[in-house]
Amino acid sequence: MLASLVSIASLMLSTLLMMVGYGLMNFVVPIRSVAEGWSTFTISVIATGYTFGFTLSCIITPRFVQRVGHVRVFGALISLLSIGILLCALMVDWRAWLVFRCISGFGIAGAYLIIESWLNERVTNDNRATIFSVYMITCLVGSIGGQYLVPLGDPSNTSLFILCGVIFALAMLPTALSTAKSPTPIHQARFDLPKLYRLSPIAFVGSLLSGALSGTWSSLGGVYTQNVGMNTAEGATLLACVLAGGAVSQMPIGRISDRMDRRYVMIVCGVVGILACVIMTLFNAHAQLTLYIAGFFIGTVLYPIYALNVAHANDRAAPDEYVTISSGIMLLYGLGTVSGPLVGGAMMEVAGPSGLLWFLALAFALYAGYAGWRIARRKPNEGRVEKTDFQPLPLPVRGSETTVRTAQSTAD
Known part of the structure; x- marks a missing residue:
């Protein structure tokens, strides 16, 4: 070692x-x-x-x-x-x-x-x-x-x-x-988006939303800290809390999802994200500790959901499909990171700094709601029964080569 x-x-x-x-x-x-x-x-x-x-x-x-x-x-x-x-x-x-x-x-x-x-x-x-x-x-x-x-x-x-x-x-x-x-x-990378959607619609939609969430926060989080009245040190601390939340939660969330239907975990992640975002909208820079704690909880669900999407898609894919599926997820994630900041920025323009949090809350709600709808549409035992092991994947906007190579190692 x-x-x-x-x-x-x-x-x-x-x-x-x-x-x-x-x-x-x-x-x-x-x-x-x-x-x-x-x-x-x-x-x-x-x-x-x-x-x-x-x-x-x-x-x-x-x-x-x-x-x-x-x-x-x-x-x-x-x-x-x-x-x-x-x-x-x-x-x-x-x-x-x-x-x-x-x-x-x-x-x-x-x-x-x-x-x-x-x-x-x-x-x-x-x-x-x-x-x-x-x-x-x-x-x-x-x-x-x-x-x-x-x-x-x-x-x-x-x-x-x-x-x-x-x-x-x-x-x-x-x-x-x-x-x-x-x-x-x-x-x-080999992309086959129709195959990805057939295998795992939630991974398809979830990858777009995951990209929109992380791309919007990483692009506009610093703007939010300035607009709510934080100085640079306070703003750096808030951004650090979000990153720290993502770092400590990946393995626990992954292990839980290995033991149950991952879509239920996706719903819980979405609900936690909604609550944390709503709490942040109620406070300003004078309630720093509250913002730091809420930001930490946003991070605990904002970053791990990308890896949840990969794991859920791989659960339903054959070993020789892992690389193609993961490459499609990577592409959709990238599209989300392009479109998310535009919508989030427009909402901030209309509603002020809280517009960023309302956009994140909306994306979390769509993520949780779509996972719930897919549960009603497809039972857990349809498709592959044996699960792949959850692999923590580093973000932000970092899932590319790790995702593809992890898929290859799982296939091996």
Whole structure:
């Protein structure tokens, strides 16, 4: 086990630095957007640039990797991350930022693909849980740490943007200088959405809603903290609470869903999300502790439902269908992350900061309601009877290569 951890040490250091930059970028960009006086809907349009670039990268990056290899593509993608955030400091115009955020989304998605592909080359059935637990903790610590760098600078000038660019550049060094063997080429995703819908309608619809939920919160959560009157440190704490909730709940929710009809777990997750969102709408920045607790509970259900969708679809799929099904879920999730911020931003424009929470509550309600409707339409014992094991999948917007490779390992 120790040898396995040592073999990924440089990769984890690159991941940690990348996630510090990611956490800083995803907080400083919306804060600066608010400071520029841009409307919430305009900020949500900028966010769709990021999610569009992210989704596009999941399709295109594997082709680059097959041509020139993981290390070179990883270096290029990290360069794109630095370029994207530094251009935001150079040209402060929302139309330009739409393009710059697309560059950042493309870079971060491709980097995730390569990191997770590399990890899957180093894991076995015996150490898989440990290795990916280290990976998830690294992502969580880095993202939270990056958010807490914002109070140390002034988002109204270029200092934090430059710092973010420097951190991204540093993230390239450990992997570029590593002597570890590069992994095998990333497999091209195969999409068959009609098959996915026939096997698991709830996974089909749930993947869209899961993408809308996580994409909207990650894009507009920082805007929400500013609009309710939180300072940067308080806002960073709220975002950290949501991430922490997602980190601690994946395994318990997964294990419970392994022992019963997963759709009942989906309903409970939806109800918890609705209640937590409604509670947050009743309080402002003066009730910080309440907001932190409610945010934590939102996180406990917002992130795990993606993995629930994957598990439910795999329960009904044959082993040779796992990769195709998981790839379809990945695509639908990406579409959700593009559309969600637009609708959520429009609701914030009309209803103020609480509009974000009402949108999240609506999405949770649709998720729970559709799961309940599917229970009435299809009995639990229809389709495959033997369940696959739940696998915790890291988010946000990270389900790509891990999802596909996890499906492959389950088939094996």
